[in-house]
Amino acid sequence: MSEAILSIENLSKSFEGNQVFNNISFLVEPGELSAIIGPNGAGKTTLFNLITGALVPDEGKIIFEGRNIVGMEPFDIVRLGMARAFQRTNIFPRMTVLENIVITIITRLKGNLGFVKHWNSSDRIRKKAFEILESVGLADKASHQSGTLAHGNQKRLDIGVALALEPKLLLLDEPVAGMSPEERWETVELVKELWNRMKITMVYIEHDMDIVFGISQKVRVLCYKTLLAEGPPHEISANQQVIEAYLGEEV
Amino acid sequence: MDDMTSSSRAGWITGITVTVVLFILPIFLGQLGKTGEYWIWVCTEMIIMALFAMSLNLILGFGGMVSFGHAAFFGVGAYTVALLMKKADFPLYLALAAAPLVAAIAAAIVGWFCVRLLGLYFSILTLAFGQLLYMIVFQWYTFTGGDDGLHGVPRPEILGPVNYYWLCLILFVICFLIIRMIVNSSFGLSIKTIRENMERAKFIGINVRRYQLLNFIIAGAFAGLAGGMLCELNRFAQTEFLHWSKSAEPILASLVGGMYSLAGPAIGSSVLIFLKIFLQQVHRSMVEVWAIVLGVLLLVVVLFAPQGLVGLYQNIFKKSQS
Numbered sequence: 001m002s003e004a005i006l007s008i009e010n011l012s013k014s015f016e017g018n019q020v021f022n023n024i025s026f027l028v029e030p031g032e033l034s035a036i037i038g039p040n041g042a043g044k045t046t047l048f049n050l051i052t053g054a055l056v057p058d059e060g061k062i063i064f065e066g067r068n069i070v071g072m073e074p075f076d077i078v079r080l081g082m083a084r085a086f087q088r089t090n091i092f093p094r095m096t097v098l099e100n101i102v103i104t105i106i107t108r109l110k111g112n113l114g115f116v117k118h119w120n121s122s123d124r125i126r127k128k129a130f131e132i133l134e135s136v137g138l139a140d141k142a143s144h145q146s147g148t149l150a151h152g153n154q155k156r157l158d159i160g161v162a163l164a165l166e167p168k169l170l171l172l173d174e175p176v177a178g179m180s181p182e183e184r185w186e187t188v189e190l191v192k193e194l195w196n197r198m199k200i201t202m203v204y205i206e207h208d209m210d211i212v213f214g215i216s217q218k219v220r221v222l223c224y225k226t227l228l229a230e231g232p233p234h235e236i237s238a239n240q241q242v243i244e245a246y247l248g249e250e251v
Numbered sequence: 252m253d254d255m256t257s258s259s260r261a262g263w264i265t266g267i268t269v270t271v272v273l274f275i276l277p278i279f280l281g282q283l284g285k286t287g288e289y290w291i292w293v294c295t296e297m298i299i300m301a302l303f304a305m306s307l308n309l310i311l312g313f314g315g316m317v318s319f320g321h322a323a324f325f326g327v328g329a330y331t332v333a334l335l336m337k338k339a340d341f342p343l344y345l346a347l348a349a350a351p352l353v354a355a356i357a358a359a360i361v362g363w364f365c366v367r368l369l370g371l372y373f374s375i376l377t378l379a380f381g382q383l384l385y386m387i388v389f390q391w392y393t394f395t396g397g398d399d400g401l402h403g404v405p406r407p408e409i410l411g412p413v414n415y416y417w418l419c420l421i422l423f424v425i426c427f428l429i430i431r432m433i434v435n436s437s438f439g440l441s442i443k444t445i446r447e448n449m450e451r452a453k454f455i456g457i458n459v460r461r462y463q464l465l466n467f468i469i470a471g472a473f474a475g476l477a478g479g480m481l482c483e484l485n486r487f488a489q490t491e492f493l494h495w496s497k498s499a500e501p502i503l504a505s506l507v508g509g510m511y512s513l514a515g516p517a518i519g520s521s522v523l524i525f526l527k528i529f530l531q532q533v534h535r536s537m538v539e540v541w542a543i544v545l546g547v548l549l550l551v552v553v554l555f556a557p558q559g560l561v562g563l564y565q566n567i568f569k570k571s572q573s
Binding site: 075090091104115 | 432433435436437438439440441443444447448450451452453454455456457458459462
């Protein structure tokens with residue numbers, strides 16, 4: 001077995017006495033494309049918030065590449081190579097698409113303290129930015145104000161921003177939420193293609209079971225404050241507990 | 252790309268034209284005797300207050316944070332110049348160099364606490380620190396002269412009203428170019444990124460507080476220089492320079508001029524000062540209605556031109572093109 005890129009150990013979290021997680025543990029293998037599913041309120045986004053440092057767990061460890069990151073600031077965790085894209089579109093609206101990507105690259109290269117040169121003066125960074133925009137299909141919209149893009153394109157930009165960090169682990173929170181059916185499958189194809197090409201470990205939250213069972217190597221089910229089940233799609237869809245708790249009759 | 256270079260060329264042409272006009276302006280005003288001399292003084296004040304407004308806008312427009320205590324650093328700069336020149340016999344150029352440095356140190360201390368808070372809480376804390384500094388200056392009679400202020404700041408002989416106007420104009424142009432450079436730099440883009448979405452900025456790896464603090468210090472330094480320049484113009488420093496009502500002036504100027512543009516606050520500040528003095532000249536009693544005029548003006552701007560005068564100009568210009 002290869003060394004896990006992310007290991008969650010005995011994680012617990014409660015808000016004002018309401019327990020969200022009780023003693024969750026799991027490992028994320030390098031290179032995997034896996035899904036986290038569960039009913040509304042199961043704490044899927046909370047789990048991402050804990051992993052990325054937006055929230056601090058009550059107990060437990062989060063080991064990223066051999067290092068316990070509990071208590072670290074989000075921006076320090078990002079610098080270790082973990083990026084996330086958000087469920088609600090989360091970009092920099094009154095900046096152009098290009099600016100969104102360029103500032104992310106500048107930050108990755110620790111160039112934020114440049115006071116003299118124009119932000120757009122580095123050919124290397126601009127070239128890199130256009131490569132990323134190309135890969136998420138937004139190169140022709142580089143000079144558009146990002147807040148005016150269509151919803152689907154904003155979500156693609158959100159993914160592009162995460163990619164610009166060149167992460168080792170990418171967490172995607174409902175990457176196709178709010179998209180039309182055509183946009184959904186386009187985005188799924190995009191995610192899969194990026195995963196194939198860039199060899200980034202990806203963990204995503206999703207409600208659409210066609211997508212989850214269509215592209216995941218592994219599925220984790222969060223329910224009843226705990227990790228109810230974990231395994232390849234065909235096992236999960238046949239798991240009696242999961243069917244009763246979440247999937248229901250139709251699967 | 253072509254579009255960008257042509258708009259930046261237009262910016263340069265406008266900038267150079269305005270600068271040249273401002274440079275020769277006192278030569279014409281000088282012909283008008285006493286009135287001309289008065290207007291040279293007014294124009295010098297306009298230039299200084301324009302720099303003050305631009306310094307605040309680094310925090311307000313570009314940083315997206317409302318500071319109600321910016322006058323503290325303006326005042327610190329003014330008192331630095333007054334104290335160094337009166338009590339330590341510093342030459343003007345050294346005192347003017349020290350003003351932004353001392354103001355930056357004050358801004359570093361105040362900012363260190365303030366950037367820990369968000370939104371309204373940040374604003375209230377800047378107000379509290381500003382008033383604290385005001386009270387210190389007000390009470391410390393032996394050092395600051397209390398509510399009398401410090402009068403009789405020396406003026407080098409070669410600096411008559413016109414020469415001092417030119418000195419202020421040169422300093423303003425240099426500061427304008429530096430601020431422009433900062434706003435367009437990687438640092439400037441980082442500040443805008445934080446303004447646009449602070450939470451997301453953290454998740455692309457930006458240490459938000461650190462850059463907010465740095466920006467706060469830079470803005471404080473420029474405010475300090477402006478304060479020092481005004482102190483030498485008036486040849487006194489007084490507690491009013493640190494008062495919270497002084498902090499409101501650049502905020503109103505940015506609103507009127509347009510806080511999402513570089514020159515907007517400078518334009519807004521000049522327009523407001525001109526209007527106020529113009530009304531005074533029309534009739535003395537107009538001083539009393541200034542607050543009403545200002546109120547109506549702000550109402551109109553907020554309702555009909557939320558991007559300020561610069562935004563209004565851009566809208567009209569764009570429409571006439573298409």
